[in-house]
Amino acid sequence: MMMVPLTARGLVLGVATFLRDGDRPAFDAADLALAGDLAAHAAVCIDNARLYHREHDVALTLKRSMLPSLPKPPAGIEIAHCYRPASDVHEVGGDWFDVATLAPGKGALVIGDVMGHGIQAAAIMGQMRTTVRAFTHLDLPPDQLLHHLDDALQELDSPLLATCLYGICDCTVCRCWLGRAGHPPPALVTPDGSARLLDLPTGAPLGIGGIRFTTTEVVLDPGSIVVFYTDGLIEARGIDLDERLDELIRLLSGAHNDLNQLCDTLMDHFAPSPAEDDITILAARIGIPTGATDSAEPPPRRSCASPVRPPDPARSGRGSDEGRQRNRQL
Numbered sequence: 001m002m003m004v005p006l007t008a009r010g011l012v013l014g015v016a017t018f019l020r021d022g023d024r025p026a027f028d029a030a031d032l033a034l035a036g037d038l039a040a041h042a043a044v045c046i047d048n049a050r051l052y053h054r055e056h057d058v059a060l061t062l063k064r065s066m067l068p069s070l071p072k073p074p075a076g077i078e079i080a081h082c083y084r085p086a087s088d089v090h091e092v093g094g095d096w097f098d099v100a101t102l103a104p105g106k107g108a109l110v111i112g113d114v115m116g117h118g119i120q121a122a123a124i125m126g127q128m129r130t131t132v133r134a135f136t137h138l139d140l141p142p143d144q145l146l147h148h149l150d151d152a153l154q155e156l157d158s159p160l161l162a163t164c165l166y167g168i169c170d171c172t173v174c175r176c177w178l179g180r181a182g183h184p185p186p187a188l189v190t191p192d193g194s195a196r197l198l199d200l201p202t203g204a205p206l207g208i209g210g211i212r213f214t215t216t217e218v219v220l221d222p223g224s225i226v227v228f229y230t231d232g233l234i235e236a237r238g239i240d241l242d243e244r245l246d247e248l249i250r251l252l253s254g255a256h257n258d259l260n261q262l263c264d265t266l267m268d269h270f271a272p273s274p275a276e277d278d279i280t281i282l283a284a285r286i287g288i289p290t291g292a293t294d295s296a297e298p299p300p301r302r303s304c305a306s307p308v309r310p311p312d313p314a315r316s317g318r319g320s321d322e323g324r325q326r327n328r329q330l
Contacts, residue, residue: 002027004039008047016042071099074107076171078285080259082267086232086278094121094162095230095278096129100136105172108136111228111282112164112183115205124160128153132166142166142179143213146206150181153207161207165228169220171286176218176226181206184234187252188218189225195252197245225256226284232277233270244270259283 002018016039020027027035073079079099094114101107110132114121131152135145145166153162163183169176178186178198182205189195198218204211220226234244251269256262263281271279 002032002035004032004035006039006043006046008043011047013043013046013050072101073099073284074101074103074105074171076105076287077107077169078259078287079109080263080283082260082263082279082281084267084271084279086276094125094160095232095280096125097228097280097282098129098133098136099282099284100133102136102139102168106168106170107284109167109169109226109228109282109284110136110164111230111280112162113230113232113278113280114160114162116160121160124153124156124162127156128162128164132164139168141215142168142177143215146179146181146203146213150206150209150211150213154209161205163205163231167226167228169226169284169286171222174220174222174224174286176220176286178216178218179203179213181211181213184229184231187227187229187248188220189227189252189256191221191223193254195249197249220286222287224286225252225259225262226286227252227262228282228284229266230278230280232279233266233281235277236270237276259285 001020004016004018005012006014006016016035018027018031018035071079071081081097083095083097094116095112096114097109097111099107099109112125112128112132114125114128116124128149131149132145135148138145140148146164149164153160162181164181165178165183165186166181167176167178167186178200180200181203185197185200187195188198198216200216201214203213234241234248236244248266248270251266252262263283266281267279
């Protein structure tokens with residue numbers, strides 16, 4: 001019998017035991033040396049697996065702590081979201097999303113994906129979400145926000161490329177303004193149940209620099225659903241991307257009263273097990289808040305100065321007669 005410790009980085013992880021019955025020759029020095037080499041290699045593999053699993057858990061915990069748990073949309077916009085991390089076999093990616101209120105009935109939706117995996121991707125993801133949240137409150141058009149975010153991403157100590165889809169939805173006028181930086185196109189489901197991909201300029205991933213982004217305005221019917229997602233939902237080995245997008249549109253077609261159920265349906269249908277990449281879905285139903293107008297025309301811009309009303313001829317004439325009468329009485 002030989003008992004060889006499994007040692008890595010000064011720690012004993014276990015013991016390997018080798019046995020021979022009495023009919024075979026006893027172990028010699030060569031067998032002991034071979035057993036030592038096998039135990040050393042096994043210990044390194046076990047230690048690497050433990051370190052990888054620990055890093056995976058740390059990255060997942062870090063990422064979940066930075067994602068909004070209960071995002072609060074503005075009145076008139078209903079949202080649902082779903083996030084599934086990569087399995088233990090694969091490293092956690094840099095998927096993220098956020099929802100912010102800009103004004104009554106007006107909100108910002110954003111989804112992104114930092115290229116890479118592990119703790120570094122999760123940390124960059126957290127910085128991107130914080131930066132976008134700060135820019136969001138400036139109420140910038142999508143193209144300007146993506147431009148500033150591109151500059152901010154290049155200034156990081158460990159810059160990485162990232163994709164992003166940013167949208168401003170205003171249910172008081174039933175319109176969305178969308179900007180895309182290398183991210184998969186969003187999908188639109190109209191109230192009659194028809195679904196399609198929105199044709200937006202692709203743009204380039206953030207972090208490259210010198211890229212111009214475009215804002216696209218989309219007119220929506222009240223009750224339309226806009227679906228954002230990351231590439232983990234539609235990319236699969238051995239399957240053409242167009243086929244996956246066609247399948248996505250097929251599943252989105254029809255009536256969807258429950259957005260959470262819609263997200264679960266997409267996740268269960270597309271997400272493989274084990275998942276090779278993070279998958280994030282953000283769905284928003286754009287409606288009309290109470291007291292808002294159904295007009296599709298945007299409200300007129302109001303100046304900070306008080307407007308000067310034109311004189312009313314009827315009031316001016318009546319005011320002049322009354323003034324002359326008071327003067328005669330005085």
